[in-house]
Amino acid sequence: AQKVTQAQTEISVVEKEDVTLDCVYETRDTTYYLFWYKQPPSGELVFLIRRNSFDEQNEISGRYSWNFQKSTSSFNFTITASQVVDSAVYFCALSEASGFNKFYFGSGTKLNVKP
Amino acid sequence: EAGVAQSPRYKIIEKRQSVAFWCNPISGHATLYWYQQILGQGPKLLIQFQNNGVVDDSQLPKDRFSAERLKGVDSTLKIQPAKLEDSAVYLCASSHPSGPGPYEQYFGPGTRLTVT
Secondary structure (H helix, E strand, O other): OOOOHHHOOOOHHHHHHHOEEEEOOOOOOEEEEEEEEEEEOOOOOOOEEEEEEEOOOEEEEOOEEEEEEEHHHHEEEEEEEOOHHOOOOEEEEEHHHHHOOOOOOOOOOEEEOOO | OOOOOEEEEEEEEEEOOOOEEEOOOOOHHHHHHHHEEEEOOOOEEEEEEOOOEEEOOOOOOOEEEEEOOOHHHEEEEOOOOOOOOHHHEEEEEEEOOOOOOHHHHEEEEEEOEEEE
């Protein structure tokens, strides 16, 4: 069974629009971590955020915000006032505390921000 | 602080040939990972090292893939013989415990392999 689902394969928005990338996860562990990574066209995955299962507080970092809801097993990522430089593939990942830091990545959402 | 280094960046080989990739993790990072990323998919873990020991190699096709991490620092991943379906980007990542984990992984630029 897939542990991380990113149902949106590709999203296109116009610059300055807000956009939300969805992430749904599945685990039986009570202790786990969720991550978001950005993969620009250059190819290198860039770490964005880590959130543990005991902290449901939403987080904001500049134009980025994350909404973690255990009740729906979701960890969604919103970019406010999108910019062309936000164009990339975004990956959500799950790591279970029992799993020696093994990551399960979703299939990614490609975001195209048009000027 | 230097990031994860990988070489080569690109490699083109014919099927049934062999190829090797090299990775040098961030200094002090005990855990090293090799991932395979097929176009349009998320990274898939091939093998994970903790220092120079293997933690997880359950998805490594051991009939053709091998990896080692001598002295617990840099690592090599080898494919012999290569198949067409091995065409992918091979990513190396490292992580360092610094409190309650799991911990974020830091990725290198990857090696894009094309098998013809």
